[in-house]
Amino acid sequence: MQKNGSGARLAVIWVAAVAAFATIVGAAVVLFTVVTAPSAVPTATPTNDNQRAVIATVEAFIEAWREEDCAAYLVITTQREQEEAGITDCASFDARASAFSAIVADAEIVVTDVRGPEYQYTVETRERYLVQRDPDGVSLSEPQHVVVEYAYDVVPHDDQWAIYWWFESRDCGYWSSALTTTRGGGGCVLGDLYS
Numbered sequence: 581m582q583k584n585g586s587g588a589r590l591a592v593i594w595v596a597a598v599a600a601f602a603t604i605v606g607a608a609v610v611l612f613t614v615v616t617a618p619s620a621v622p623t624a625t626p627t628n629d630n631q632r633a634v635i636a637t638v639e640a641f642i643e644a645w646r647e648e649d650c651a652a653y654l655v656i657t658t659q660r661e662q663e664e665a666g667i668t669d670c671a672s673f674d675a676r677a678s679a680f681s682a683i684v685a686d687a688e689i690v691v692t693d694v695r696g697p698e699y700q701y702t703v704e705t706r707e708r709y710l711v712q713r714d715p716d717g718v719s720l721s722e723p724q725h726v727v728v729e730y731a732y733d734v735v736p737h738d739d740q741w742a743i744y745w746w747f748e749s750r751d752c753g754y755w756s757s758a759l760t761t762t763r764g765g766g767g768c769v770l771g772d773l774y775s
Contacts (some may be wrong), residue, residue: 638743650670652672687709711726730748
């Protein structure tokens with residue numbers, strides 16, 4: 581009978597040792613995650629209805645590109661923007677949006693700033709894309725995460741807000757015409773959304 585008591589005691593010690601080990605490993609994983617986690621990009625908090633509306637306009641613009649939605653694009657952009665971009669009809673939009681979709685997969689968008697008076701706002705974003713193809717359309721052996729910083733000028737237009745102008749707000753280290761407008765100084769870099 582004493583052997584059964586020793587076996588039970590050994591089992592309890594074994595379970596306690598495994599539990600202690602699991603707790604230590606779990607704590608190490610949590611500590612590693614906290615220490616190595618990227619610092620968050622500051623996000624803009626809208627303070628009035630106009631700021632909320634212009635942010636919604638920028639989000640709708642980005643969604644129009646993602647969804648290849650020409651009708652939405654034409655409604656939320658000014659004629660000036662359409663002419664500057666060379667996208668004045670659905671045929672030209674569809675070709676560009678299709679090229680964008682072929683190169684880019686996932687997208688994460690963070691609004692980093694919104695500022696301006698009542699008649700025009702500038703919304704700045706940091707956008708992270710998973711690029712699947714090179715500029716010639718050849719599949720990459722490993723997709724690359726690319727972070728692009730854009731600025732969007734948003735103005736009142738036909739009783740709503742519309743994109744008046746948009747451009748990269750930082751020097752671009754990437755080569756994809758699908759992600760650059762060639763209007764600004766560039767704004768895309770290989771890397772992390774939060775770096």
